[in-house]
Amino acid sequence: MKLKDQGALVTGGSRGIGRAIVKALAAEGAKVAFVYKGSQQAAESLAAEVAELGGVALALQADVASLEEAQKCAERAEKEFGRIDILVNNAGIIRDDLFVRLEPEAWHSVLQTNLGGTYNFCRALAYTFMKQRRGRIINISSIAADHANPGQCNYAASKGAINSLTRALAVELASRGVTVNAVAPGFIETDMSEAVRNKAGDLIKKMIPMRRLGQPEDIARMVVFLAGPDSSYITGQVMVVDGGLGLGAAPV
Numbered sequence: 001m002k003l004k005d006q007g008a009l010v011t012g013g014s015r016g017i018g019r020a021i022v023k024a025l026a027a028e029g030a031k032v033a034f035v036y037k038g039s040q041q042a043a044e045s046l047a048a049e050v051a052e053l054g055g056v057a058l059a060l061q062a063d064v065a066s067l068e069e070a071q072k073c074a075e076r077a078e079k080e081f082g083r084i085d086i087l088v089n090n091a092g093i094i095r096d097d098l099f100v101r102l103e104p105e106a107w108h109s110v111l112q113t114n115l116g117g118t119y120n121f122c123r124a125l126a127y128t129f130m131k132q133r134r135g136r137i138i139n140i141s142s143i144a145a146d147h148a149n150p151g152q153c154n155y156a157a158s159k160g161a162i163n164s165l166t167r168a169l170a171v172e173l174a175s176r177g178v179t180v181n182a183v184a185p186g187f188i189e190t191d192m193s194e195a196v197r198n199k200a201g202d203l204i205k206k207m208i209p210m211r212r213l214g215q216p217e218d219i220a221r222m223v224v225f226l227a228g229p230d231s232s233y234i235t236g237q238v239m240v241v242d243g244g245l246g247l248g249a250a251p252v
């Protein structure tokens, strides 16, 4: 077990990619606190599932867009586990629309949740990580940061900013034994991508050189790598996990 007895905090753990990350970290021995916003039942079932397998998972209800709530989550997780070594900023939303129709509310809610949530949890734990001279921060970005899609100005802006934040924070924390990296998923089969999958049908698989959609576990494996000892000399990087989608090959 590569993460035995380490404390981890994962945002957006109740569903999709975050859920797989919680399970994968727990399977490697980490004690995992995870944040959810509205999916209480899913959160409770995840905590029970992890416990059944002999792991530790603590569900915390909060809105990542609030710094105060982020600080409370960090305090609670630290109190529960003694220390936190790993932070995964995964919670995210989409509110797609063409820019000329994009309402301020859709712009602000995506920026506040995706980018603001990442800032809030980094802010809540960065000083602790510096003091303990140990910590791993892993931000979930998207290939949408670098590959433009119509209707995603708000989402792309939030993910591009997360990549920039990742690099800048990595430079500040590197000498204190803290690494900061991002993971940029391609098309992953979750609730978030359902509408696009339904609309695009088979075309999506034709655009992906590996000819399959990604699964949440594909992302969770990269997160475990970045959280574990094998990545100790990697910081400030955006690791793309997309089956080759971002290579831009013509669909066949």
Ligand code: NDP
Pocket: 011, 012, 013, 014, 015, 016, 017, 018, 035, 036, 037, 038, 039, 040, 062, 063, 064, 065, 090, 091, 092, 093, 113, 140, 141, 142, 143, 184, 185, 186, 187, 188, 189, 190, 191, 192, 193
């Ligand atoms: P889902 O919609 O399946 O799950 C989102 C998770 O985030 C849920 O657990 C949800 O909790 C939580 N969440 C959303 N808003 C908040 C909030 N304000 N406060 C706390 N928790 C919140 O999304 P995915 O699993 O697909 O996406 C996870 C991450 O991966 C996101 O950052 C997304 O941008 C990124 N990503 C996803 C891709 C994909 O194809 N699916 C591709 C590229 C990147 P609850 O249900 O309790 O509200």
